[in-house]
Amino acid sequence: MIRLENISKQHGNHLLFIEASASLLKGEKAGLVGPNGAGKSSLFRMITGQDEPDEGQVAIDRGTTIGYFDQDVGEMSGHSAVTEVMNGAGPVSTVAEELKELEAAMADPDRADEMESIIERYGEVLHAFEELDGYALEARAREVLAGLSFSEEMMDGDVGKLSGGWKMRVALARILLMRPDAMLLDEPSNHLDLESLIWLEQFLKNYDGALLMTSHDREFMNRIVNKIVEIDGGSLTSYSGDYEFYAQQRELAEKQQQAQFERQQAMLAKEIKFIERFKARASHAAQVQSRVKKLDKIERVEPPRRRQSVQFDFPTAPRSGNDVVALKTVHKRYGSKIIYEGFDFAIRRKERWCVMGINGAGKSTLLKLVAGASEPDQGSVTIGASVKMGYFAQHAMETLDGDATIFQSLEHAFPQAGQGTLRTLAGCFGFSGDDVEKKCRVLSGGEKARLAMAIMLFDPPNFLVLDEPTNHLDMATKEMLIKALAQYEGTMLFVSHDRHFLAALSNRVLELTPEGVHSYNGGYTEYVARTGHEAPGLHS
Missing domain, CATH: 3.40.50.300 (P-loop containing nucleotide triphosphate hydrolases)
Structure with a gap:
C-alpha cells in the first residue's frame, strides 16, 4: 500500500534517514517510534507529499486515499463543529452549507419576493444532499464528535470559539469520518480525556484500513498496533507485535549486541597483544603478518547506541501532619x-x-x-x-x-x-x-x-x-x-x-x-x- 524505498533525507547538517526502507500493508496498524527529533513528522510529510526524500522514493498504490492528522490544525471559524468535520468528506459539506443558507432565507421575511426561486433552489439542493447520503453523513459526524466528548451544543456552535485542544478533536474527527484507505495520525491521544481515548481506541481497532501513528501513551499504542516501525540513527526497523513486544525485543537485541561487542573486543585485545609482543622477532614474522591481515579483514561490531535515559531523584520532602x-x-x-x-x-x-x-x-x-x-x-x-x-x-x-x-x-x-x-x-x-x-x-x-x-x-x-x-x-x-x-x-x-x-x-x-x-x-x-x-x- 505504502512503501518507503531506500530513502535518504537531510535537514541542514542533520541526517534524518540514510537509505531507509519500510512498508505499510493493507490492514496493518503500525506504531512509529523514535526519540524526539528522529524524523517522525518528516516521514509523515514525505508520505503525504508535503516533502520529498533527497534520495530514494515513496511509492503509494494507485487510488489509495490518505488521511493525515497532525498537531497543526490551522484556522477554523465561521462553521459549526459538525460542518467542519463534514468538510473533510468532500462535496456533501458544501451542499449542506447551502441547504442551511436556503433554510435561513426561507425564514427571512425581507426576502419574501424571492421566495419562489429560493424554494425551487432548495428542492434542487435537497435532492443533491439526499443523493450524496448527506443525512447519514451528518449522523456519522455527530456520532464521531460525541465519541470525542462533544455535547450537542458544542457540535452546533461556532468552531472558532473552541479552545485549541477542542479544535484538535474537530481535526481528528474529520479524518475519522473520512475513513480513508490509510490513516496517518501524529499524536492523536494528546488533548483527549480518558473516555474519548478509550472510544478512539475502539474506533481504530475496528477500522479496516492501514494505520501509522505516533503516541506518547504506551497503553493506547499497545492496544491498537500489531507492528512497530522504529526510527533510529537514520534507519527504519520493523518489528511484528505491539509496543511491549518491541521494547522487549529491542532490549534483547541490545544485550546480544553488547555481548558480541565485548567478545570481539577481548579477541582483538588478545591478537594485538600477540602482535605487539612478537612483531620484532624474525622467527614469528609470518604469524604476525597473518594476524595483522586477519585483523584488517574483521568486520567490527559496534556497541549498541545507548538511548539517553535520565533519572530524577526526589530530595526527601518534609513530613506533613496526618x-x-x-x-x-x-x-x-x-x-x-x-x-x-x-x-x-x-x-x-x-x-x-x-x-x-x-x-x-x-x-x-x-x-x-x-x-x-x-x-x-x-x-x-x-x-x-x-x-x-x-x-x-x-x-x-x-x-x-x-x-x-x-x-x-x-x-x-x-x-x-x-x-x-x-x-x-x-x-x-x-x-x-x-x-x-x-x-x-x-x-x-x-x-x-x-x-x-x-x-x-x-x-x-x-x-x-x-x-x-x-x-x-x-x-x-x-x-x-x-x-x-x-x-x-x-x-x-x-x-x-x-x-x-x-x-x-x-x-x-x-x-x-x-x-x-x-x-x-x-x-x-x-x-x-x-x-x-x-x-x-x-x-x-
Missing part, C-alpha cells in the same frame, strides 16, 4: 451548573488519590478548590498542619517569565543550587545542551509544562496536586516521572488520562458521577477490576 486536607459540606456552581452540593472529602498522609469522572464532572474544580485557586460558594476547605503544597495545572505555564531562558528560570527559582545540579535537572526534563538557553516565550506548550514541573519538583512539596501532568510528555520523560513519583514519600491528588500513570501511582480512586461520589480503596487497577469499566460513563 490530616492533609478536609472539604466539609462544599457547594460549588458555575452559573446554573451545580458541580458540588454538600460535598465532603478528606485526604490523609501518603494517600494517592486519582480523580475519575466524565467531562464537566468537576475533576479540575476539585483540584482548584484544594489548591486554593478557587473558593467554595459554601462550606470549607482546610489544609492540615505542615502541609507544603505543589500545584501543577496548565496555568502554571503562564507564570513563566517570557524573557528569561530555561536556565535563568531555574536559577531564579533555586539561587542556592549549583550550575551542574540545575543542568542535570534540566536534562531530566528533556532540556539538554543549548536547549537551556531558549527563552521561555518561544517554548512549545509541552516544553513549558516540563519546565514548570521541573521547578515544582526540585524542592519537593509533601502534597502534590497534579492536573494532567503527562500532557505533552514523551514516553522517556513520562517513564522518568512515574519512576520518580513511585519513590515519592508524600501525598498526591491527581487527574490523568494516562492509564499507565494511573495504574502505577494511585492507591485510592475518587469517582465523580451524576449519581453521586464514590471512593475506592486500592488504585486504578483495582477500580477497573471492581467496576468492570476503565472510566465512569463507559460500561463494559
Whole structure:
C-alpha cells in the first residue's frame, strides 16, 4: 500500500534517514517510534507529499486515499463543529452549507419576493444532499464528535470559539469520518480525556484500513498496533507485535549486541597483544603478518547506541501532619451548573488519590478548590498542619517569565543550587545542551509544562496536586516521572488520562458521577477490576 524505498533525507547538517526502507500493508496498524527529533513528522510529510526524500522514493498504490492528522490544525471559524468535520468528506459539506443558507432565507421575511426561486433552489439542493447520503453523513459526524466528548451544543456552535485542544478533536474527527484507505495520525491521544481515548481506541481497532501513528501513551499504542516501525540513527526497523513486544525485543537485541561487542573486543585485545609482543622477532614474522591481515579483514561490531535515559531523584520532602486536607459540606456552581452540593472529602498522609469522572464532572474544580485557586460558594476547605503544597495545572505555564531562558528560570527559582545540579535537572526534563538557553516565550506548550514541573519538583512539596501532568510528555520523560513519583514519600491528588500513570501511582480512586461520589480503596487497577469499566460513563 505504502512503501518507503531506500530513502535518504537531510535537514541542514542533520541526517534524518540514510537509505531507509519500510512498508505499510493493507490492514496493518503500525506504531512509529523514535526519540524526539528522529524524523517522525518528516516521514509523515514525505508520505503525504508535503516533502520529498533527497534520495530514494515513496511509492503509494494507485487510488489509495490518505488521511493525515497532525498537531497543526490551522484556522477554523465561521462553521459549526459538525460542518467542519463534514468538510473533510468532500462535496456533501458544501451542499449542506447551502441547504442551511436556503433554510435561513426561507425564514427571512425581507426576502419574501424571492421566495419562489429560493424554494425551487432548495428542492434542487435537497435532492443533491439526499443523493450524496448527506443525512447519514451528518449522523456519522455527530456520532464521531460525541465519541470525542462533544455535547450537542458544542457540535452546533461556532468552531472558532473552541479552545485549541477542542479544535484538535474537530481535526481528528474529520479524518475519522473520512475513513480513508490509510490513516496517518501524529499524536492523536494528546488533548483527549480518558473516555474519548478509550472510544478512539475502539474506533481504530475496528477500522479496516492501514494505520501509522505516533503516541506518547504506551497503553493506547499497545492496544491498537500489531507492528512497530522504529526510527533510529537514520534507519527504519520493523518489528511484528505491539509496543511491549518491541521494547522487549529491542532490549534483547541490545544485550546480544553488547555481548558480541565485548567478545570481539577481548579477541582483538588478545591478537594485538600477540602482535605487539612478537612483531620484532624474525622467527614469528609470518604469524604476525597473518594476524595483522586477519585483523584488517574483521568486520567490527559496534556497541549498541545507548538511548539517553535520565533519572530524577526526589530530595526527601518534609513530613506533613496526618490530616492533609478536609472539604466539609462544599457547594460549588458555575452559573446554573451545580458541580458540588454538600460535598465532603478528606485526604490523609501518603494517600494517592486519582480523580475519575466524565467531562464537566468537576475533576479540575476539585483540584482548584484544594489548591486554593478557587473558593467554595459554601462550606470549607482546610489544609492540615505542615502541609507544603505543589500545584501543577496548565496555568502554571503562564507564570513563566517570557524573557528569561530555561536556565535563568531555574536559577531564579533555586539561587542556592549549583550550575551542574540545575543542568542535570534540566536534562531530566528533556532540556539538554543549548536547549537551556531558549527563552521561555518561544517554548512549545509541552516544553513549558516540563519546565514548570521541573521547578515544582526540585524542592519537593509533601502534597502534590497534579492536573494532567503527562500532557505533552514523551514516553522517556513520562517513564522518568512515574519512576520518580513511585519513590515519592508524600501525598498526591491527581487527574490523568494516562492509564499507565494511573495504574502505577494511585492507591485510592475518587469517582465523580451524576449519581453521586464514590471512593475506592486500592488504585486504578483495582477500580477497573471492581467496576468492570476503565472510566465512569463507559460500561463494559
